[in-house]
Amino acid sequence: MKKTTLPIGPFHPLLEEPEFFTLYLDGEIVKKVDLRIGYNHRGHEKLSTGLTWDQVPFLVERICGICSTSHPYAYVLAVEDLLGIKAPPRGQYIRALIGEMERIHSHLLWLGLAGHFIGYNTVWMWSWRYREEILDACEKLTGNRNHYAMCRVGGARRDITREAMDFTMGALDSNEKSTNMFLGVFADDPVLHKRLKGVGVLTKEDAIAYCATGPTSRPSGVPWDVRQDDPYDAYGPSLEAGAWKVIVTENGDVFDKAVVRVLEILESIKLCRWLIENMPDGEIDAGVGDIPPGEGVGHHEAPRGEVIHYIRSDGSNKPIRHKVRAPTFVNLPTYKATCPGHTIADVALITASIDPCYCCTERIGVVTRNRTSSVTQDDLVKLSVEKTREMEKRMGRKSGLVKF
Amino acid sequence: MGLKTAALKKSIWVFHVACSPCNNCDIEILDLLTPRFDIERFGIVLVGSPRHADALLITGVANRHVTPRLIETYRATSKPCVCFLFGACASGGTFFKGGYNVPKPVDEIILEEDPNAIIVYIPGCPPKPEAMIAGVVKALSVL
Numbered sequence: 001m002k003k004t005t006l007p008i009g010p011f012h013p014l015l016e017e018p019e020f021f022t023l024y025l026d027g028e029i030v031k032k033v034d035l036r037i038g039y040n041h042r043g044h045e046k047l048s049t050g051l052t053w054d055q056v057p058f059l060v061e062r063i064c065g066i067c068s069t070s071h072p073y074a075y076v077l078a079v080e081d082l083l084g085i086k087a088p089p090r091g092q093y094i095r096a097l098i099g100e101m102e103r104i105h106s107h108l109l110w111l112g113l114a115g116h117f118i119g120y121n122t123v124w125m126w127s128w129r130y131r132e133e134i135l136d137a138c139e140k141l142t143g144n145r146n147h148y149a150m151c152r153v154g155g156a157r158r159d160i161t162r163e164a165m166d167f168t169m170g171a172l173d174s175n176e177k178s179t180n181m182f183l184g185v186f187a188d189d190p191v192l193h194k195r196l197k198g199v200g201v202l203t204k205e206d207a208i209a210y211c212a213t214g215p216t217s218r219p220s221g222v223p224w225d226v227r228q229d230d231p232y233d234a235y236g237p238s239l240e241a242g243a244w245k246v247i248v249t250e251n252g253d254v255f256d257k258a259v260v261r262v263l264e265i266l267e268s269i270k271l272c273r274w275l276i277e278n279m280p281d282g283e284i285d286a287g288v289g290d291i292p293p294g295e296g297v298g299h300h301e302a303p304r305g306e307v308i309h310y311i312r313s314d315g316s317n318k319p320i321r322h323k324v325r326a327p328t329f330v331n332l333p334t335y336k337a338t339c340p341g342h343t344i345a346d347v348a349l350i351t352a353s354i355d356p357c358y359c360c361t362e363r364i365g366v367v368t369r370n371r372t373s374s375v376t377q378d379d380l381v382k383l384s385v386e387k388t389r390e391m392e393k394r395m396g397r398k399s400g401l402v403k404f
Numbered sequence: 405m406g407l408k409t410a411a412l413k414k415s416i417w418v419f420h421v422a423c424s425p426c427n428n429c430d431i432e433i434l435d436l437l438t439p440r441f442d443i444e445r446f447g448i449v450l451v452g453s454p455r456h457a458d459a460l461l462i463t464g465v466a467n468r469h470v471t472p473r474l475i476e477t478y479r480a481t482s483k484p485c486v487c488f489l490f491g492a493c494a495s496g497g498t499f500f501k502g503g504y505n506v507p508k509p510v511d512e513i514i515l516e517e518d519p520n521a522i523i524v525y526i527p528g529c530p531p532k533p534e535a536m537i538a539g540v541v542k543a544l545s546v547l
Contacts, residue, residue, distance in 0.1 A: 013452040016430040038469045040424045043503045065428020128438035
């Protein structure tokens with residue numbers, strides 16, 4: 001049979017972000033998926049080296065609009081790792097609260113989009129309607145619906161008022177009701193069972209082999225969660241108090257991915273309540289001065305998985321290297337395990353099921369004249385080794401690299 | 405006001421062009437369709453092809469990779485059309501101005517392609533959905 005290819009993108013009504021899929025088809029069955037990105041590369045890592053330490057959080061916030069607390073959170077943790085300090089308790093609690101509020105609205109957003117992808121627009125409209133309550137609470141807490149700008153090296157940038165916290169409690173209460181309703185929908189609705197069960201199964205072995213993270217790996221029975229494995233900030237005390245738990249299921253299909261996200265919303269609501277009830281008084285900011293030379297790594301569990309920031313300082317007022325690894329970067333290759341063998345309608349859903357965020361992922365861009373070249377893994381390793389050697393020479397350090 | 409402009413102002417259909425956004429304006433645009441704001445009551449509909457569209461909603465800065473695609477999309481849109489530049493990035497460039505992968509502001513790219521293009525700026529990071537509706541209404545009242 002003749003193979004057909006189906007191009008989708010870069011501007012397509014199904015995609016909010018510009019990306020380009022090529023589906024290789026045999027009849028209606030997808031045999032292979034090819035993904036071309038690069039439409040979203042803005043050069044954050046380079047731009048970051050031109051900004052001062054305190055300006056960078058505003059830039060990394062704009063890596064992605066939906067995980068707009070996760071990136072600055074990981075960045076400030078990296079700088080605090082370099083400095084060897086911890087934020088004052090109230091600062092820690094405020095940051096964690098905003099991070100969890102973000103997880104709630106991000107998961108509700110995904111739920112709506114998943115509903116839209118299977119042509120079940122009622123789910124979309126309802127979940128986005130309930131998401132508005134959370135956005136209202138975020139606006140009350142921080143002053144903006146998205147892009148909260150609450151993270152600062154050494155603590156939180158602004159304090160939050162008791163009135164805003166009370167308002168948030170109300171929003172969480174009403175949101176818990178609607179999320180429980182969604183849980184009921186997932187348990188009972190025959191449409192969702194037919195469309196989601198057994199579709200795009202990611203086995204536990206594949207999830208580990210592809211290093212999938214976050215709500216992509218947890219439905220496959222891999223209980224990885226940075227908040228639990230390496231508790232930072234307020235997550236340690238909340239975990240000890242038993243305020244929340246990590247949700248893990250076994251099947252790894254799209255249905256489980258959806259259920260894990262709905263259950264995570266409920267856990268985040270519990271955690272938010274605990275954070276507000278136990279919010280300590282006192283300073284919000286440690287008052288960081290100069291940044292000494294050195295390097296630091298920070299990671300945070302974003303709504304889509306683990307986000308890692310690495311920074312290096314030479315003692316000046318700007319970072320000399322800033323590296324970002326977003327969760328979608330490791331989740332994307334799981335398409336290779338999940339997509340082949342499904343119909344086009346299911347593949348649209350499977351590609352959406354990892355909650356892909358291309359603006360987070362695009363950290364490398366290759367500009368050539370003929371625009372047809374591509375970079376292989378070997379090329380990337382070679383470039384990386386060359387760059388590391390050059391940096392080591394500049395820093396006067398002995399190379400720890402094996403011969404390439 | 406010509407006949408074409410008069411026809412344009414009735415229930416505008418929009419096509420969403422995400423250049424290199426951070427996703428935020430895009431999500432707020434989708435938010436406009438959902439129950440709280442529900443812009444379809446004003447006859448504003450998101451369509452699947454630029455050939456059906458009266459207006460382009462452009463978000464984000466345009467990087468090297470996306471610029472030719474943006475020009476192609478603008479050419480494909482039936483004229484006259486309105487270009488709404490949503491958000492601070494599309495309107496002014498913010499942090500990304502002068503970045504190695506961001507050669508030109510979006511408005512310059514469009515004006516180079518068509519010097520008579522109608523461009524409406526809606527600043528904000530992201531603009532609130534109310535601001536988006538207000539921007540569209542204001543633009544329609546001066547056309």
